[in-house]
Structures are given as structure tokens and as C-alpha cells.
Amino acid sequence: MSLFIGLMSGTSIDSIDAVLVDIGGNQIKLHTAYQHPWQAALREQLLFLTQEKGKNSNLHEIATLDIEIGQLFSEAVLKLLQKAQISIKNIRAIGNPGQTLYHHPDGFPAYTWQLGDPNTLVQITGITTIADFRRRDMAAGGQGAPLTPIFHNAFMRSGSENRIVVNIGGIANITVLPANINQPVIGFDTGPGNALLDAHYYQQHQLLMDKDGEYAATGKINTILLENMLADPYFSKPIPKSTGRDYFNLNWLNQYLTKLPPIKAEDIQATLCQLTVKTIIQSATVYKPQRLLVCGGGVHNLVLMTELQKQLPDCIVESSIAIGIDPDLVEAMSFAWLAKKRLDKKTSNLLFVTGAKQEVVLGSIYI
Numbered sequence: 059m060s061l062f063i064g065l066m067s068g069t070s071i072d073s074i075d076a077v078l079v080d081i082g083g084n085q086i087k088l089h090t091a092y093q094h095p096w097q098a099a100l101r102e103q104l105l106f107l108t109q110e111k112g113k114n115s116n117l118h119e120i121a122t123l124d125i126e127i128g129q130l131f132s133e134a135v136l137k138l139l140q141k142a143q144i145s146i147k148n149i150r151a152i153g154n155p156g157q158t159l160y161h162h163p164d165g166f167p168a169y170t171w172q173l174g175d176p177n178t179l180v181q182i183t184g185i186t187t188i189a190d191f192r193r194r195d196m197a198a199g200g201q202g203a204p205l206t207p208i209f210h211n212a213f214m215r216s217g218s219e220n221r222i223v224v225n226i227g228g229i230a231n232i233t234v235l236p237a238n239i240n241q242p243v244i245g246f247d248t249g250p251g252n253a254l255l256d257a258h259y260y261q262q263h264q265l266l267m268d269k270d271g272e273y274a275a276t277g278k279i280n281t282i283l284l285e286n287m288l289a290d291p292y293f294s295k296p297i298p299k300s301t302g303r304d305y306f307n308l309n310w311l312n313q314y315l316t317k318l319p320p321i322k323a324e325d326i327q328a329t330l331c332q333l334t335v336k337t338i339i340q341s342a343t344v345y346k347p348q349r350l351l352v353c354g355g356g357v358h359n360l361v362l363m364t365e366l367q368k369q370l371p372d373c374i375v376e377s378s379i380a381i382g383i384d385p386d387l388v389e390a391m392s393f394a395w396l397a398k399k400r401l402d403k404k405t406s407n408l409l410f411v412t413g414a415k416q417e418v419v420l421g422s423i424y425i
């Protein structure tokens with residue numbers, strides 16, 4: 059066995075996904091999965107720094123949070139191993155992409171910043187850790203995201219149909235997998251996935267998510283609000299492109315709400331749901347998909363899934379479980395696999411996805 063651990067805490071910040079996988083040859087096999095809860099205080103602080111303070115955050119706040127998140131990631135790893143009943147000495151490495159605080163790929167200079175100190179992770183767990191996957195791609199002129207399309211290409215592509223993998227996390231992104239093996243893989247962030255839905259629902263109900271989209275289903279779409287939001291420059295921006303919660307958050311939403319008469323909360327929720335659907339559809343239809351494989355937390359939102367199928371009537375829309383990959387674990391498995399590629403000194407960025415000028419080896423090794 060060649061065992062690796064992959065971690066993922068996306069822009070939804072709902073939980074930390076930890077997976078133990080066996081990687082051999084061209085195969086990856088899930089051994090054990092575990093979801094570790096976020097401490098409420100840490101989650102609130104992270105959201106506050108990302109959405110409210112932004113560039114006004116001070117170094118002490120960020121440095122402290124970096125260590126505390128590293129400790130939390132370590133807890134997740136140890137709980138995973140306890141569940142799996144596997145010894146630390148059997149694990150080759152942890153793939154830890156970190157928790158994104160700020161992502162500014164179009165700045166001068168461009169930068170991205172992830173928290174979850176890998177030194178802390180190594181010290182507590184005793185396991186070699188691969189971290190800081192994004193900045194080398196940025197140094198090569200890329201967006202630093204999304205990075206999972208290379209995993210989608212390796213394990214989810216078909217030679218018989220055009221597929222698109224849709225990951226609906228806090229931010230939604232697509233990976234275009236043409237049936238023609240000679241055509242390149244394309245991938246980019248389409249815009250908000252669950253981030254605005256979760257943030258607005260929490261604002262109204264102090265609960266982390268709208269389970270199954272039940273609250274959104276009670277509302278009506280406000281077409282004026284939807285059209286105004288769809289006019290945001292990000293959606294018409296050419297690829298490659300990537301974004302984050304520090305852009306799509308409640309402050310972003312409020313700039314549109316304040317220009318309109320009061321809208322019922324449930325109607326806002328329904329409209330935000332439609333925003334996620336529309337921006338995915340607009341991005342995907344260009345590539346004439348025959349099958350949409352959906353992963354990420356959004357796969358559990360029945361309203362999202364129903365609307366995607368309704369607006370793509372000639373395309374099969376289904377969870378990635380249909381091809382044997384748990385939709386909640388795709389990204390965590392991806393970073394376990396990317397950790398192995400780093401140890402093997404293999405490049406793992408796709409030029410047509412991130413826009414980098416050259417293929418580079420991603421990740422830093424902490425021993």
C-alpha cells in the first residue's frame with residue numbers, strides 16, 4: 059500500500075474533509091474518510107478577516123489564526139487515523155492545500171494566501187506534509203487555481219462523451235473534459251457556489267446551510283436582482299480566471315440589495331440559488347457537455363441540482379458517485395494525489411486551466 063492523506067476545507071468553511079487513500083499506478087482507492095468540525099470561534103474569525111477587515115487585517119491576527127488552523131487540521135488527521143486504525147508510520151505524506159484567506163490572482167503582484175501552518179501539522183502528527191500548492195503556479199504567471207482539474211482528467215474523463223465536472227463548493231468551478239483526448243482540459247471558477255447561499259442563510263437563521271435547498275424553494279426569483287448580479291464583470295471576464303470568498307460575500311450582495319426596494323429573505327435565497335445555476339450554465343454550455351458530474355456540497359442542494367438538469371435538458375446531470383467517486387471527497391482525494399505527484403517531482407498544473415506560462419512542480423515539502 060502507498061497511503062496518503064488529503065485535506066480540504068473549502069470556501070464554505072463548513073467542515074474539514076480528511077481522506078486516507080491508497081495510490082498505486084493509475085489508480086486511487088479510498089480507504090477511510092472523516093469530517094472534522096470547525097470550531098465556531100475560528101470560523102467566525104476567519105470569515106471576519108476575509109469579508110470585513112480584508113486588507114486592514116493585521117499580521118498578528120493572521121499569524122495567530124495560521125497556527126490555530128494548523129492545530130485544527132492536525133486534529134482532523136489524528137481523528138482520521140484513529141478511525142482508520144492505521145499507524146502514522148504507514149502514511150507517506152499529507153496533502154494540505156490550506157484554508158484560503160485572500161486570493162488576488164489579478165493583482166500587481168498577484169498573490170494568494172492560505173492558512174493552516176504546515177510546520178504545526180508536521181510537528182503534531184509526525185507525518186511529512188505537502189503544502190503551499192498554489193503560489194508556484196502564480197509565480198509562473200498562473201491563477202493558482204483551480205488545481206483539481208488535473209485529478210478530474212486522470213480519474214473522471216471518458217473517451218466516449220464530453221464531460222464537465224462541476225464542483226459546487228463555496229465557489230463553483232468547472233473542468234471541461236472533451237471526449238477527444240487531443241483536446242486540452244479547460245477549467246475555471248464560474249463564480250459563487252454555496253458561499254452566498256450559506257452566508258445569507260446564516261444571517262437569517264444562524265444555521266450553516268440551507269439543507270436540501272428547502273428555504274430557497276419557498277422563495278421566488280427576483281429577476282431584477284438576478285440581472286443586476288449577473289452583470290458583475292467577473293462573469294464576462296475571459297478565462298483563465300479564479301475568485302474567492304473575499305470577493306463574493308455579503309458585502310458584494312449588499313451593494314445590489316441597497317439599490318432595490320426591500321426583498322423578502324426567502325426571495326433573496328431563491329435568487330442567489332439561481333445565480334449559482336445561471337453562472338454554471340452560461341460557462342458550461344459553450345463546451346456542449348453530454349454529462350455533468352457534480353461534486354462538492356452543492357450536490358446535496360436539490361433546488362440547484364433540479365435547476366441544472368432543467369436548464370440543460372439534453373445533458374445528463376448527476377452526482378460524481380455515478381462513476382464511483384464520492385462527491386464530498388473529490389477535492390480532498392485530489393490533494394492526496396497531488397501530494398504524491400510532488401514527492402515524485404512531477405508537474406501538476408495545467409496551462410489551459412491556470413494560464414501559467416510553464417508546467418511546474420507544485421507544493422512545498424515539510425519533513
